[in-house]
Structure formats: C-alpha cells, structure tokens
Amino acid sequence: MSYQRPMMPIPSQGDGTYARPAIPPPYIPTAARDGPPPLPPRPGQQRFDFQETPATNKAPANSQNLEMPFSTEAADIFSSAISTDQPLSAFSRTSHPVSLPVNTSTGGKATETNKFYGNMLLGDQTNPVWTHPYSFFLSKDSNLGMAVSYVSASQRVFASGSPPEYFFGPAGIKSFVFGAVDFTSANQVSLGLTNLTHLQAHVQVRKNANQFILVPLVQGMGFATAVYYNMIPKLSSGVGFKSVNGVTSPRSGIQKYQVVLQNNVTWTLYVTVPSGQSLSLALSNNQIIGNKSVNGCIFQLVPDTNSAIDAAAGCYPNSGTLSGSVSGTTGQYTIAYGLSGSSNGGKTLMYACPHHVSSFTTTMASRKINSSLDSVSMGKMTGYITNTFEMQVNVPSNVGFDPYSTISGKSTPKYSSDVLNAIKSAASTEAVADVVNESNVDSMYFGGKVLAKYAWILYCCQYVIKDKALVSTLTNNLKTAMARFISNKQTLPLRYDTTWGGIISSGSESQDFGNSYYNDHHFHYGYHVIAAAILAKVDKENGGNWLSQNKTWVDNLVRDYSNPNSADSYFPVFRSFDWFAGHSWAKGLFASGDGKDEESSSEDVNAAYAIKLWGNVTGNTNLESIGNLELGIMRGSLNSYFLYLDNNTVEPASFIGNKVSGILFENKIDHTTYFGTKLEYIQMIHAIPITSISSFIRSPTFVQQEWDQKLSSIVSGVQDGWRGILMLNRALSTPTEAYAFFSGSSFKTQYLDGGQSKTWSLTYSGAFI
Template sequence: MGFSDFRKALKKIDSSLKEHKQQKQGQQLDNGGQQVQQLDNGGQQVQQADPQFSSNPTNPSKGDLFSRPIATSEPPAIFKRVKHNQLPKGCNYGENDAPIQTNNFSNNLALEDQTFPVWPLPYSLWLSKDPGQDVGLAVNHTEANQQVFGPEPDADPAQFYFNPPKIKSFVFSGENFQESNVNLNLENHQKLSIVAKLSVTGNQNVTFPIVHGMGFVTAVYKKIKPVIASQVGVQQFKKIGSVGKNVTKYRAVLFNQVPWSIYVSGDDVSLDLRDPNHIVGNSQPGGSVVIQLAREESKHYDNSAGIYPIAAHLQGSVNGKKGQYKFVYENKGESSNGTGLVWCLPHHQEVLTNEVKKQDTGLELDSTTKGVMKAYTTNQIVMEEPELPLDIGFEPWSSVSGFKGEATYSDGAKTVIRRAAEQEINQDVIGMANIDSMYTSGKILDKFAYIAYVTHFILNDDDLTGKILPKIKEAIEIFAQNKQKYPLVYDTAWKGLISSAEPAADFGNSNYNDHHFHYGYHIHAIALVAKIDQSFDKGEWLKENNNLVGDYVITLLRDIANPSTDDKYFPQSRAFDWFHGHSFAHGIFASGDGKDEESSSEDYHFAYGTKLLGQVIGDGDIEARANLMLAIMRRSMNMHMLFSDDNKIQPKRFIKNKVAGITFENKVDFATYFGRGTISDEWIHGIHMLPITPISSYIRKPSFVKEEWDQKLGRIVDQIPDGWKGILILNAALFDPKYSWKWFSRDDWDDRLIDNGMSRTWSLAYIAGIGGSD
C-alpha cells in the first residue's frame, strides 16, 4: 500500500473505528484507489494490519516477507528527477530498466574501468585487462595464513589485516580476447547475485553468474574457444574423466601447490595444458560449454558439478519470536546428486535448519574477513533466528542484570530528568536541524524527538510536551516538504533518493554513501513523534491532508529497505546485506577492498527505527523484517564487528582491539574515516556505540561492554574533553547503569561533554529506566 493511499484511509477513522475495520479487513488499496483482495501464498485471504496506530507489536501478514513491496507508486513529485552524473558502467539504466544495486558486493563491476574486485565468497573475481596479460574474468581464493597484518607486522593487536588482492589463480579468457574487443556487461541485478557477460560480438560471449556463496566459479562459453590462463602457473594438469551426466573432471595443481578441480559440461569440448600459463579448449563450441572451478578436490564437488546458480532469491517469515530467512538458488544444468553446492558463513552455520545441516559436506574454505565457511549440498540455505526482539519497543530496555523488563522511575529521578528537559526544550530546534547535512540534521531531529518522548511518556508533563512537540514537528516538516538547504532528488539512473549537494558533501550521500545512517535517524525521529502524537494530539499529525510526512518517511524507507523486486523505483534492500548479516555503507565509489561499514550501531539504529515505524503505523511486515534484521545483526556483529574475549572468528591478533573499526569485504581496519580520538582510540569505539537506545543492549551484551570498558575505555574516559565522553559513559550503562547515572545527574553539568545528537534528558531517562538511579 502506498502511504498516500494509507493517509486517505486514515481519514475514515474519525467517523467510526469499528466501521473502518469492517471496510478494511482483508482488503488493500492499490495505487489507483481500487479495492483489491490480497491472497497469501496458499491462496487464502490475508487479513491486513489495521491502519489505526497501535502501541502494541503487530503481526506480520502471512506469506513471504519479501514478496510484498512497501509501495510501488512513483516517488512523490517533490523530489526532482535527475540522472546521476556518475552513470553505471556496463548496465542498462533507463527509466524502465531495473534498479541497480549501489551498496552491494557486485557494485565494483559497474564502476570506473570495471576492474575492481568483487567478493561473492569464498572466491573473489575481477575483470583483468592488465597490459600484456590475458584479458578475462580473474578468479582467486585466499587462506587465512596469507593475511597481511600492519602497519607493524608483529604488533598485537594489529591495527589492520587484509588479504592479498588480485592474485590470478585463473583467468577465464577466450581465443582472440583483447583489451580492445572485450566488453563487460552486467545483467539481472539482484541483491544476492548478478550476471556478468564478457562479449566479443553479440553472439560470442562468456557468461558468469556471480552469486553469494556459490559453490563453483562458473563460466558459460558461447561460440568462443575457451582459454583459462593462470598467472600463478599450472604445475600439473590431468584429465580425471566422467563424474556425472555429460560432466568431465580435470585436476590442476598450481605452482603455489594449491589443487583445483575443473569441470566441463555441455558441448564436446576437452581441455589441454598448452603451457604452464594456459589451459585451452580443443575447439570452439557450436552452442555453449560450461566450465566450473573449485578449490581443492572432493566427491561433493564431483557430485554437484554441472549445476550452477544463475540467481539467488530472498525469502523470509516470522512466527512469534522465531524468524526464518532463506537464500533460494535458481539453478541451471544437471548434477549427479540433483543439487548444487553452497558456502555458508559462521553466523549462518549457527542457525541452519536441521534439514540443511544434514547436507554438510565437511568442506571448509576461509572467507576474507568472516572466518571459516562450510559447504552444503543443497539448493536453498535456510536459517532460523530464535530470539527476535519482539519485547523491545519505545520504552527503555536492557539486558543488564537487575532490569525487570519494565522501565520504572522514582520521584527523585523524575525531578532530575525534568530539570534537564526544562533546559533542553528551549534550544532552537529548527535552526539546529535545518542545516546542509541529512546525517547531522537526522541526529538533531532524533535528539529532540527523544526529549519530547520523555516529557510526554515518562514525565507526563503536558506543558513541557506542548513546548517541544510543535517545534520538532515543524522541523521535521521542513524535510517532509523537501525544503531543507539541500533538497533530496530522485536519481533515475541508479534509482534512489539522494542529496542535491555535491558528492563530497554530507559524507557522500549523493553517491549513495551512508543512506541507512542518514535516513535511519529521520525514520526513528518520525516514529517517535508519531507515537507521541497518537495520545497527545489524537494522531492528527499524519492524518492531515496537507501533511507530507507519511509520503516522505515511506520514501526514505523504500530507498534503504525496499523488500521486494516488485518495487521498480528502488533496489531491493539497498543497505542491509542478508548474506553478510550487516549493512554496507559504501556507495558508488570503486574500492580495492570492496564495500565497507564503519558504524555498527547506526546500522542497527536504522533497523530499530524501521521496527518502530512499522509498529506505529500498524504495518506488521515492516516491523517483522526489522525484527529479523536485528536478530541477524546481533549474531553477525558479535562475530565480525564486536569482539568478546572468546571470539573464535577473527584473527587472535585482532580481537584485542575489541571492535572492528571499519569492516571491508577484504580488510578490517581498527580506524575511522575521521580519525582515532583526541586522547586515544575513543572515536573508533564510540562510532560503534552511538546512539544508545533500547535496542543497544540487545546487540551489545553486558559482558562485552564490560570487557571493552575494562580493557580499553575505563582508563581514558576521564581525560576525554569533548562529546565522545558522554557517548562512552552512556554506553557504560549497558553494564553499570549506576555509574552512568552518577555522571549524568551531577550538578556541575557541561553540555560540551555530550554529542550533538545526544540529549541529557534522554540519557537520564534511559539510565533511570533500566535501574541506574538511586
């Protein structure tokens, strides 16, 4: 349902809620305003979530969480249409073409000269056009023992580690391939997959389906004589023979002593070693021939060869606290066992269903930054997260011992909180928020929305709420009307909502950097204000005909978290990578180490804001997807970004850093893009903390927070002279709320010691609510 349609429906609430429910039950308004019946996957009528705002968690509708879009209507006209000045390479990007992923593993192939690597895992691939060398798609896999640590090679902990890039174990090339006559085109842009095609002429090409977790690297040669080059060099090459229906196996051992299995199926083409650097086909296929590579040897490779995935599709569902998500592989070809082979990361392995676990091959290969992958013979990977955060809503919540599950406040605590609120509501909300940065403005809006939330729901003070709420509404409406200093525009090339500022401004928003950070703050702020408005102003804010807030927030959400390929205006799940288990913040800038993310906390803040928005507008699917994301994030981030002492995934020499810093696809760097800290490394730790909300303690376990404090932060916090001090001390409430309360409630308060996106009001309310006050 488009949100403009949703607003029209809300107008009917005033006459009779009961009548409204009867009119809406089992129906949905399409973009033309016609009533259409919606069916679940089993053909049964689905009861839609009542659009009346609800303070209770809603239930997702039946069926696949990724099958129904948030909306399919054209983005609102207030967003001017532009064509990005950096166009995707090798892609069709007309207005009627499918959206192109910008923050995805495949994006490097659409940027600059298209030669930057991609990491579908466990392999890396890139277009090789080096002068004097074979032209084609190069393949490599690195082991953990090849990782390079620095800048001090023997330091413990090391500041960074990376995997050697662009070692050409193999290059899928072809007869007469030259830099001048080979073009790389990209097709079938999906969240988990893409199809790359090297073309010489229209009917002569090599097609590479590139899919997350693919068991083999697959090349489909059409009317081109195969040439497989190796810069490492082939020491041994042997034809093994038939291993399946029309599948022939070869064994190649490179000069680095790594064995590879090579499989050929399709047309009658055989391979021979021409010289140590070239394996060649004996003829040009009349139709097509499929060549597949896999590192090492195994009967499981033999039994799965011949099948290859051309795409992978997301599916998901939620049932109570349990959430399930699937990668369903769309395959071509035949194998002797009837299935393909898929590689899984450690956070997948922990929650695979028993049916998938039975297909464990025992094969293992190192990933680049996320531990040891395992292979399963299956056509779909199914994971079940058992503990979705259904019980975490707007109110302060913590997993710290002593918290009873419900925020409570003494009169003394309320007195301290009220004094802080009386001072902070007098600030210039509109002036502070209406600036030239979607990111910073979002933080400011969120800050004051939380103050209004505290005055209304915790202090129950109508006078204070009446002073702050209109100001925060007016500030939000500037953005909802797209009248901020740099209005957002809709990019018809990549298809997304971007800033009209220069690419170097606002952390690269116009080049798709950090959208989930930026828009996540706005979404969370609007959810808070809508929640307050329900009871303080009878919910009129989102019902008014002249109010565009609903259209605005839904368009932001579609940009960063569109669930469905049926929405042709935005890519599916721009931010969150369902395979990696966290988002990537890096937009359309080519990178030799792939996509990256710095702030794990602003990542889950985006998911938390999405959850609250879904709850407050009564959209169970939005809320359910966000809950599922948060459960996946908790597992993945505590393996790959937040390091408890018992972490078994990251290199031992890196765990002592306690946090990742910046997580790339091929590197992890204990750093930030803006520096390390005034005193020590506090900025690196703090960027994984802010903002502290009820969801923080769900992700950041008390035991981890205490370890980080004892080993890294406790000894430096008193010396920090700026707003990062407040961030660190509020984070300390996740294991010791009484310590944090003592600092935030003291009389000699100094506003310079908290971040511009923090309020003392919310900090005190959160700490007191989880048991920190006396």
C-alpha cells in the same frame, strides 16, 4: 559516523577509488594488485581429449537472459511493496553524474548501488568484487578474461603491533583467469551485466553479443563458474600451473581434473560439455586451451579435492530469492537459490559464513560436507550441498520504544522519584530548546541526528515524566523542524535520481559524506525515520493527525534504503542491507579496491530499529517484522565480524584485542575510522546512538570487556561529546555508574554529543539502577 565527524572531501586515489587517506597500507597494494610474476612458458603439451562432435556457433535465444526464470519476489514479510507510487514531486528529478555502464540491462528497475558487485558497475570496471570465498575481476593485461582469486587465511597480511591495526587479503592474485582464444587484444574485451538484483548479478565477458563468457555472481557460490558461449576456452593463471591431471569423472558428460598451482594449492576443475558437443583441452605454455568453440560449456573451479563435491558438479546458482517470517520472538528466513545445469545430487555447492552456520535450522545439518574455505573478513566458510540456506534467529519483538536491557533482571524499566525528578529537570531545559534552528544544517545526517535527539526527549516527556506542557511545546517545535525537510526546503534539498533510482542530496559528492553518491543512506535516513516514528506516535495519542499528513514522505525515505519488493520499480530492493552478509554496506557509487565497507555498525542497527518502529506506528506489520528480522540477524553477524568478545573465534586471534573492527571491508578490517584515529572514535562509532535497542546487540559482557580493556583508561581524558557516548554506553553493563555520571554535579553540557540529550541519557541509565 559520529556527530563530531568533520566535513571533509571524499578522498580519491585518482582512479575513482574511494578510500580514507593516510592509513597504511594502500587499499590495493601494488605488489598484490599485480600478482606474482608470470612463470616462463611450460614446454610441450599435455592433452585431454574428448570425443569430437560438431559444436553449434549460434548463441541461444534471448542471450541477455540465459538462465532459468527467477524472481526477486518472496513470500511472507517480503511479499508486498511499501508503495509503488512515484516518489513525491517535492523531490525534483535529476540524472546522476555517474552513468550506468554500456551493455547493462536493468529490466526497467532501479539499479542497486551498494551491493557486492558494485565495482563492476563503476569506473573502468576492473576493481574486484567479492562473492566469498572468491573474488572476481576483469583482467585486461596479458591474461584477458575474468580473473578468479582465492585468498587463504595464511595469506592474510597483518600490520605490525599487538593487536595489529589492520589485516587484508592481497588483492589481484589471479588464481585462474577464465579467458578465450578469441580474445586477442584488450579492446576486444568488455563487460555486460544482466539480472542485477540484491542477491545476484550475471556478468558477461564479451567479445560481442553472440560471443561471451557468462560468469554468474552469487554470494557464497561454491564453484567459480564460467559458461562459454561460442568461444574457444582458455584458462590461464597468474600463479602458474604446476600440474594438471585428469581424475575419475562424477558422471558422463563431466570431465574432472586436479590442478596444482605453483603455490601448491590444489584446485578441482569440472568441465561439463553439452550433449552433442565435444572439447579437447591441452596444457601449453602455461595455459589450458580448448581445441574448438563451444556453446553452453560449463567450467567450474573449487580449491578443494573433497570427493563429496562431485555430487554438485555441473550445477551452479544463478539467482537468490529471499523469504521470511516472524512469529513472537522467532524469525525465520530462507535464501532459495535458482539453479542452472544439473548435478548428481540435484543441488549445488554453497559456502556459508559463520553467522549462517550458527543460525541454520536442523534441516541444514544433513547437507553439510567436510569442506571449508576462508573468507578474508568473515572467517572460515563451511561447505553445503544445497539449494537453500534456511536460518532461524531470535528477534526483538518484545522491544519497543521503552528502554530495554539484557542485564539479568533488568529488562523492564523502573524509575524512582529521584530519577524522575532528575529527568524532569533536564527536560525542562532541553525540551524547550531551539530544535528548529539547531536542525537547520546542510546535512541529512547531522539534521537527522538533531531531530532524533529531540524525538527521544519527546518520548521521555510523554511516557516517562508525563509533562503535558513540555509535550505540547516540543511536539509543535519538532513538527516545525521536520516540516523544513518534508517540504524539501533544507539547505541541500533532496532530489530523485532517475539514473540509478533513489533519493539523493543535491550536494556534491564531497558533501554530506557522499549522500549524493548513495553513501550512508541508511545512516542518514534512519535518524529521520526514527524521529518521525516517535513524533507520529506521540501526536496520534494526543489526538493529532501528523502521521496521515506526512506518512508518504517518511515512506519515501524508507523505500530508498529498505524497499522490500521489486514491484516498487522506483527504488532498488534493499539498497543497504545485505541479507547474505547479515548487515548493510555504507559505500555507494565509489569504486574500491577492497570492496564495499561499513564503519558504524550501531547506526546500521539504528536504521533497522527505525524500520521496526515506523512499521509499528503505521500498522505495517510486514515492515515491522523486516526490522525485527534484520536486528535478529545483526545480533549474530555484528558479534561475529564487528564486535569481538574475548572468545570470538571468527576473526584472527591476534586481532580480537581491538574489540571492534573499526572499518570492515569485504577484503580488509582496519581498526580506525574515516574521520580520525582517536580510540574513543574507533570504539564508540560502533555504539552510537545508544537507544532502547542497543543492549539487544551490545551484550553486557561485551560492553564490560571493552570497558576494561580499552575505555576505562581513556575516559577521564575525553572532554568533548564522546565522553557522553562513552558513559551512556556504560549503562549497557553498569547503569548505576552511568546514571551517576549524568546526574552528578561535575557533569558538563560539553560532554554531550550533538545527537545526545541529558534527558534521554538519564532516562535510559536511570531505568535500570
């Protein structure tokens, strides 16, 4: 997002999807949505018979929670909640216009709004969700059930041009559909959702409470898994079956088949029949059909034939638990997967994204197998037989409030007398400006940017030029400006939504970029939190008590977008940050044919930096470590999927010339923005705001490459606030040039973005000349 982004209605495609208008192709291409035409019925039958024994037709006890117990609690830095108190009474209570679907069990907890499975909670619940490398969606046409789609790299669709503006995976291809003979009409098929946390969802494709197909959704799951309860299995395919052949079984009780689809992709199917039951399968009329009802029978599919996968057959992940720690500049985190079923190796099959593989600890090496599958937007995924992902990253524990650079030899700020005089001259004007009225806007986003801008000026006055008079004036004015928000007297007051569990704007869905529908909360609230951290630090060091008086309000905002523990039942755990994807998702309660998306990777960084600084100021070391760990993870993920060095091998080679993603969806990358197509918008939405943490993510090499290939040719023609962003970004690779721009006689105030000050721009660039 940017300060110059105009207010605009959130576009609707008429079916509840949320998409930027007028950008070809549609997010759900019609041909791709419908998939290939069905093949004519295959004559005759091919039978796969097992020993027949009676099957029970009674659902297991507690059928709403079928798997082994799991916990969303985690050790170390995730082990405690920020608070378990009710949200402040200043936030009036409201129910959300988007209600939870029927047959959704929340367990009394707040419900995730920005997670990978969100489409199944929204609209008609038929839009896909991506677990990577698969997508799943409810099919209610002639193939009733849960559809599974796998899109290989060769199937990606690219725009014309070099580099192409976008590429996407054809959506809606039904590689397989987990269905049942018992489903005879679409109105018999519905979804039930249970065990909803930030790392998993259990989806029931229901005929009724006792007859359903359980599809556990966990990101990175190696098998597309379906467990049948009191139903007669039926597998169909929109692609069509070319051949189905039984092959040697991994062990007794598991049947193994190789299934070749009409597109010549070979899948392996494992069927685990519970002890005391039997099942015969027959291929008839392009469907694989069971001969009887089964209870607890596991069907697993993977588009690979590597025999090493046999060791994981019969076992699947049902949950994920996050744990982590930070020591010095090293962060470690583990996603431990709860398992159901059993396998020869005692583990399951998982696929890791490139940023996982690059940060895996040495213990993961022995678990790797020679299997790789493609994701659409996160590159090639690598197979592991494991029940944990164990990762280690470098974290910026050594980066605080002070300007920081990764330019060799320039990590520590140094100011000459000339630079200090220039900063003081700018601050003498900006520090006494009217922050109170400037922040009086109908937007948490815009208001937060203004508050953060003045907070960074306050930092400069306190720690760089050390002007007590300016510090006193700006501290008082900033307190007054923030008091409007803390007392909830801004134009669009915040409310606490009791339906989903979160603090939302009182504006409509088209105001403030959809804040009331949970869009962009980490962007919006991150600015407020970082402003509060700086104000609290300066005020405390000057003998004030602003922190103790206002900590709870700031904590409420942090809890909304980054609650670390499910003991806090008022907010979901990590609404925004996706610990598997390695970054946040900005899209809230809007269905989308291409899944969740994020545009401004740098404002995601700002939100994590805000957590780090707020944890530091308040003495919450766990929170500070969470911010550090998120930043360490994003250094890898953003430089894989959002920011492209010339040697990037993760994204398609033809796309790397764009240098940045633009908007990254789960099923698409589109080199554009939601608010315009000017090149400075697209590139710099991944730079704004430029703060002390920016260089940790945006390396000097990347910044120089982007400047040479994309920006140097357009900068002279940019005459608005994007000019200042372009030039402060230049300080990440060539600070002398950036400082000369902001201190030069030709500099104009119009070159400053609404969230940017000349004082901070001189301070940051001048620290490293």
